[in-house]
Amino acid sequence: MMSEFSAGTLTLDGYQKAAHKTDKLFKTDRGLSFPLLGLFGEAGSILSEVKKKQRDKTAYIGYQKTVIEEFGDTLWYLNAIACRSNISLAYVGHNIDRPVEDWQFSAPEDLKFIDLQKSVAARASEPSSQFERRLLKLASEVGLLVVDFQAGRLEDNQASIVGRLVAILRNLRDAAEEAGLSLADAAAENLRKSYERWPQQKRYPPLLDADFPEHEQFPRKFSLTLVENGEPGKRQVTPFYDGSPLGDRLTDNRMEDDDYRFHDAFHMAFAAKLGWSPNLRRLLKRKRKSVPKIDEVEDGARAVLIEEGVSTWVFNHAQRLNLFEGVPALDYGLLKTVREFVEGYEVASMPLWLWEEAILSGYEVFRELQANRGGVVTADLENRTLGYSTNS
Structure with missing residues (x-):
C-alpha cells in the first residue's frame, strides 16, 4: 500500500x-x-x-x-x-x-x-x-x-x-x-x-540489534524485579536483574512523590516493543561495541539522555490523564512530539502505532507497580510483549 x-x-x-x-x-x-x-x-x-x-x-x-x-x-x-x-x-x-x-x-x-x-x-x-x-x-x-x-x-x-x-x-x-x-x-x-x-495490518519491524553478535543483543526475554524500600517521603526503588541490583536506586527526584521511581517500566516497554533502550543496553552491558559509531551514537550518553527525556516528558503528560488508564489510543500530537525527540537516531524509524503500543503497555505495567508497590516486569522481544507479575 x-x-x-x-x-x-x-x-x-x-x-x-x-x-x-x-x-x-x-x-x-x-x-x-x-x-x-x-x-x-x-x-x-x-x-x-x-x-x-x-x-x-x-x-x-x-x-x-x-x-x-x-x-x-x-x-x-x-x-x-x-x-x-x-x-x-x-x-x-x-x-x-x-x-x-x-x-x-x-x-x-x-x-x-x-x-x-x-x-x-x-x-x-x-x-x-x-x-x-x-x-x-x-x-x-x-x-x-x-x-x-x-x-x-x-x-x-x-x-x-x-x-x-x-x-x-x-x-x-x-x-x-x-x-x-x-x-x-x-x-x-x-x-x-x-x-x-493506523495501518491495515501491523507488522513489527526487525529488532535494531538483529545483525549484531549475540553478546551485543538484548536478551530476547528478560525480567527486572523492582523492589521498593525506605521510609515514607524517602522511598527508593532498586531494580534487580538475575538476583543482583542493576544500576542505582531510583527516587522520584521531585519535591512531591509521584512514583516516578517505578519508571523502569517505560524502559522495559521501549525494549520489548521497539527493541530500543540505550539505558538498559548500557546497564545490561549489551552495547554494540563491534561498530564504534553505533556504540558512540546510538548507545552513547546522549541517546541515554534522550530516552530519559522522552520518558519524563510523556510522564508529565500522562499525569494529566490519570496515567492513561482507560485511554485506548494516544493523540497524534503526543506521538509526533516523541518522534521529534528521537529524530536523527535509529529509533526514529519506528512507526507511530508502535510508539503508541510501547507507551500504553509501559503505563499499564507502571500502574500495576504503583498499586502493588513493586513487582516483576518481563520484556519478551521475540513476541513484542511486556508482562507484569507480583514478587510473590
Whole structure:
C-alpha cells in the first residue's frame, strides 16, 4: 500500500479509497458532524500557522512542513465528508474549474492530483498577501458548509454538498498554488502519515540489534524485579536483574512523590516493543561495541539522555490523564512530539502505532507497580510483549 502513495501517480479515486480506510469512526458514525468539525478545525489551523509566521518571521522555522501537513489533513476531512455523502472525490475534482451549468457527471477514474494544478510556483518562505486572501476565502467556504449543515440544508441534498465541496477543493488548490505547495504532495504525505498511525495490518519491524553478535543483543526475554524500600517521603526503588541490583536506586527526584521511581517500566516497554533502550543496553552491558559509531551514537550518553527525556516528558503528560488508564489510543500530537525527540537516531524509524503500543503497555505495567508497590516486569522481544507479575 505504501508504494501507491506517490505524489506523481496518486489519483483522487485512489486517495479516496485509501484515506477512507483510515476513518475509524465511519462504521459507528456516518453523520457529517465529525468531519465538518475536523474540516473547520484544519482550515483554522492553516490560518493559525500563517499568523505564527507573520508574527515570528525568522523564529518560526517549521512553517513549511507544518502547512503542507495541515493541507493534507484538510483534504482528509473533505474526503470524509464526500465518503459519508456517497460522493466521488474524482467527481468533485473533475468539476473544480467548471461552472455549475457545465458540470460533467462522470469523472475519469485515473484523474490525478497533479492534474488539478496547472503549475506549482517556487515554494514561498513566508505567506504572501495573496495566499492570505486565498486562505480566508477557503475558510469562508468551509464556514458556509457548516452554516448549511446547521440550517438543515444538507439533509438529503447531495447536490448542495457537492457544490460546497467543489468550492472548498478549488480554494484549497488555489491556496496551495499560491504558497508553492503541491496538493499531490500534501495528499500523498497525508496517506503516509495516516497509514503509519493506523495501518491495515501491523507488522513489527526487525529488532535494531538483529545483525549484531549475540553478546551485543538484548536478551530476547528478560525480567527486572523492582523492589521498593525506605521510609515514607524517602522511598527508593532498586531494580534487580538475575538476583543482583542493576544500576542505582531510583527516587522520584521531585519535591512531591509521584512514583516516578517505578519508571523502569517505560524502559522495559521501549525494549520489548521497539527493541530500543540505550539505558538498559548500557546497564545490561549489551552495547554494540563491534561498530564504534553505533556504540558512540546510538548507545552513547546522549541517546541515554534522550530516552530519559522522552520518558519524563510523556510522564508529565500522562499525569494529566490519570496515567492513561482507560485511554485506548494516544493523540497524534503526543506521538509526533516523541518522534521529534528521537529524530536523527535509529529509533526514529519506528512507526507511530508502535510508539503508541510501547507507551500504553509501559503505563499499564507502571500502574500495576504503583498499586502493588513493586513487582516483576518481563520484556519478551521475540513476541513484542511486556508482562507484569507480583514478587510473590
